[in-house]
Amino acid sequence: MKLVEAIVKPFKLDEVKEALTKAGIQGMTVEEVKGFGRQKGHTELYRGAEYSVDFLPKVKIQILVTDDKAAKVVEVITESARTGKIGDGKIFVTDVEDVIRIRTGEKGPDAI
Amino acid sequence: MKRGIFKQIFASLVGGLWMLLIVGLTSAQEAPAPAAGAPAKVETPAAPALAAAEAKKEDPGAAPAQFTQGLLEQIGGAKVAMDTMWTLIAGMLVFFMNLGFATVESGLCRAKNTVTILAKNFIVFAASSIAFLVLGWGLMFGDGNALFGTQGLWFVGGADNSPAMGDAYKGVYSSINWTGVPLWTKFFFQLVFAGTAATIVSGAVAERVKFGAFYIFSFLMVGIIYPITGHWIWGGGWAAKLGMFDFAGSTVVHSVGGWAALAGAIALGPRLGKYSRDGKVLPIPGHSIALATLGVFVLWFGWFGFNPGSTMAADAGAIGRIAVATNTAAAAAAIAASITAWLLLGKPDLTMILNGALAGLVAITAPCAFVSISSSLIIGLIAGVLVVLSVLFFDKIKVDDPVGAISVHLVCGIFGTLAVGLFAQAEFTPNTTGNGLFFGGGAGLLMAQLAGILGVGVFVFVISMIFWQILKATIGIRVSAEEEIEGLDVGEHGNIAYPDFVTVTARGAAIVDAAGGVVQGSAAYPAAELSKRPV
Numbered sequence: 001m002k003l004v005e006a007i008v009k010p011f012k013l014d015e016v017k018e019a020l021t022k023a024g025i026q027g028m029t030v031e032e033v034k035g036f037g038r039q040k041g042h043t044e045l046y047r048g049a050e051y052s053v054d055f056l057p058k059v060k061i062q063i064l065v066t067d068d069k070a071a072k073v074v075e076v077i078t079e080s081a082r083t084g085k086i087g088d089g090k091i092f093v094t095d096v097e098d099v100i101r102i103r104t105g106e107k108g109p110d111a112i
Numbered sequence: 113m114k115r116g117i118f119k120q121i122f123a124s125l126v127g128g129l130w131m132l133l134i135v136g137l138t139s140a141q142e143a144p145a146p147a148a149g150a151p152a153k154v155e156t157p158a159a160p161a162l163a164a165a166e167a168k169k170e171d172p173g174a175a176p177a178q179f180t181q182g183l184l185e186q187i188g189g190a191k192v193a194m195d196t197m198w199t200l201i202a203g204m205l206v207f208f209m210n211l212g213f214a215t216v217e218s219g220l221c222r223a224k225n226t227v228t229i230l231a232k233n234f235i236v237f238a239a240s241s242i243a244f245l246v247l248g249w250g251l252m253f254g255d256g257n258a259l260f261g262t263q264g265l266w267f268v269g270g271a272d273n274s275p276a277m278g279d280a281y282k283g284v285y286s287s288i289n290w291t292g293v294p295l296w297t298k299f300f301f302q303l304v305f306a307g308t309a310a311t312i313v314s315g316a317v318a319e320r321v322k323f324g325a326f327y328i329f330s331f332l333m334v335g336i337i338y339p340i341t342g343h344w345i346w347g348g349g350w351a352a353k354l355g356m357f358d359f360a361g362s363t364v365v366h367s368v369g370g371w372a373a374l375a376g377a378i379a380l381g382p383r384l385g386k387y388s389r390d391g392k393v394l395p396i397p398g399h400s401i402a403l404a405t406l407g408v409f410v411l412w413f414g415w416f417g418f419n420p421g422s423t424m425a426a427d428a429g430a431i432g433r434i435a436v437a438t439n440t441a442a443a444a445a446a447i448a449a450s451i452t453a454w455l456l457l458g459k460p461d462l463t464m465i466l467n468g469a470l471a472g473l474v475a476i477t478a479p480c481a482f483v484s485i486s487s488s489l490i491i492g493l494i495a496g497v498l499v500v501l502s503v504l505f506f507d508k509i510k511v512d513d514p515v516g517a518i519s520v521h522l523v524c525g526i527f528g529t530l531a532v533g534l535f536a537q538a539e540f541t542p543n544t545t546g547n548g549l550f551f552g553g554g555a556g557l558l559m560a561q562l563a564g565i566l567g568v569g570v571f572v573f574v575i576s577m578i579f580w581q582i583l584k585a586t587i588g589i590r591v592s593a594e595e596e597i598e599g600l601d602v603g604e605h606g607n608i609a610y611p612d613f614v615t616v617t618a619r620g621a622a623i624v625d626a627a628g629g630v631v632q633g634s635a636a637y638p639a640a641e642l643s644k645r646p647v
Contacts, residue, residue, distance in 0.1 A: 045457045046395035047464065048504045
């Protein structure tokens with residue numbers, strides 16, 4: 001099983017979610033995060049004092065899938081989250097040791 | 113054809129009835145207004161009151177004429193009632209300004225300190241209420257010497273026959289016998305002004321002062337400092353004798369609060385992370401500009417009690433004009449501040465515009481009864497520019513004022529007081545200021561204003577600093593660095609303002625101590641990392 005974590009621009013969330021559910025994904029977790037990559041922020045003034053707005057708001061989506069679906073999910077997210085402008089985000093794919101459904105106690109791929 | 117005629121007849125009837133209605137209404141209004149509209153002449157008290165007054169002259173121990181319904185009727189009952197109503201309602205508007213101060217200050221500070229700032233603004237009014245009742249009123253308005261009152265000091269207990277005025281007044285609070293309202297109305301109105309002066313201080317000392325230290329300072333402020341300077345200007349003291357005029361308190365309330373705030377900010381030192389080791393000013397943005405805006409609207413609203421209410425009379429000729437002068441100055445200052453911020457800083461920073469409106473309000477507080485509406489516009493424009501420059505200035509000299517209280521109240525309070533000497537015109541409030549410098553009155557008035565400003569400044573700053581230093585040496589006035597980083601809400605009060613939210617405990621600034629060294633010893637914030645970039 002793979003954990004696919006995608007950090008995307010916040011206004012892209014609905015589009016990504018629609019695309020994923022259309023592709024058959026049945027669940028995901030979403031967090032509001034801040035971050036930056038090579039896209040730097042900019043400086044602003046607050047009452048005359050300069051501050052750099054480096055951390056930009058992003059959204060992190062976590063999806064657990066079986067190994068065979070991972071590539072498809074990455075493709076779907078990439079397509080729906082891309083704007084072509086700097087700051088589109090990144091996707092991380094990691095191995096997952098186990099997954100458990102709390103309600104029933106199911107483990108492994110049955111619990112996805 | 114028939115329908116057309118009926119339409120025309122119908123239309124004429126309606127038109128005719130409408131004309132009749134309008135003519136009827138306007139002629140009803142043109143009828144001479146009943147006596148209540150005209151200012152009632154204040155009769156000299158008739159026999160019973162006069163007898164009692166004469167009895168007091170012969171026998172100083174006799175009680176002065178009691179405030180009875182009979183006395184009320186004799187000295188123009190309707191006028192006293194209207195004056196009292198207006199003064200009390202205006203006083204209630206000023207009370208409401210405490211909400212404005214509370215929200216503007218907490219809005220411009222970080223979420224982790226919200227409880228402590230609200231607590232300071234709340235308790236300061238309670239402390240003011242008691243301190244002014246116990247001693248403040250007597251020191252300020254009691255008959256005494258050039259420096260402070262000596263009679264009727266405690267619990268507003270001196271002999272008094274308000275609402276008798278002028279020569280008919282036989283009590284010990286002669287300095288305020290020019291207003292024809294009962295004693296407790298006078299007290300209530302003056303109390304809310306004292307509360308305003310004390311709450312100004314809380315803004316400049318925010319986010320690092322110990323709650324207990326501020327608590328005690330508030331009692332000292334309203335029990336001792338404010339009444340003494342108030343006595344000089346409104347209590348018949350030396351400044352009043354010199355011919356200084358401060359209608360609603362640019363000096364008495366605002367600059368007194370401002371000097372005490374300045375002393376506090378200096379005694380405390382800047383917030384951790386406000387000024388970096390290499391002299392940079394780092395921003396510490398407020399957590400809710402919405403709350404701050406709400407606060408300034410409330411303050412603007414309350415000022416319609418602060419300034420027009422200071423007539424302490426339902427003086428129809430004056431209170432509307434004073435309200436418009438107040439509003440014009442506030443509006444002009446807000447506009448001037450917005451343009452100044454836009455030009456100087458690149459964008460119209462709303463926090464500067466908010467400070468701008470307040471600056472105009474403070475600046476017009478002294479002159480509002482003595483100047484024309486055009487003058488109030490100019491005064492507002494100047495104040496709006498002044499406050500933006502002042503905020504930048506105090507950061508340059510490393511006096512940390514989280515909400516701009518010193519710039520708004522001290523700097524513009526001084527300017528407003530001077531503005532009396534410049535813009536006053538004799539026609540507005542006869543037999544008071546005369547003409548200011550710009551209207552042919554010479555520099556005399558301006559000099560009197562300056563003398564008052566300097567005297568008050570030296571006294572309040574020095575005494576406040578002494579009090580702050582005593583508190584520093586005894587109970588301490590500043591929280592520990594750990595508590596300041598965590599937020600004072602938990603450390604001082606055991607409360608969390610927003611328990612459902614994760615509040616950032618270190619936002620937007622590197623953690624440096626007052627000496628410029630980086631705070632050590634935290635696993636989350638290794639010193640080497642901190643010194644490189646803001647967190």
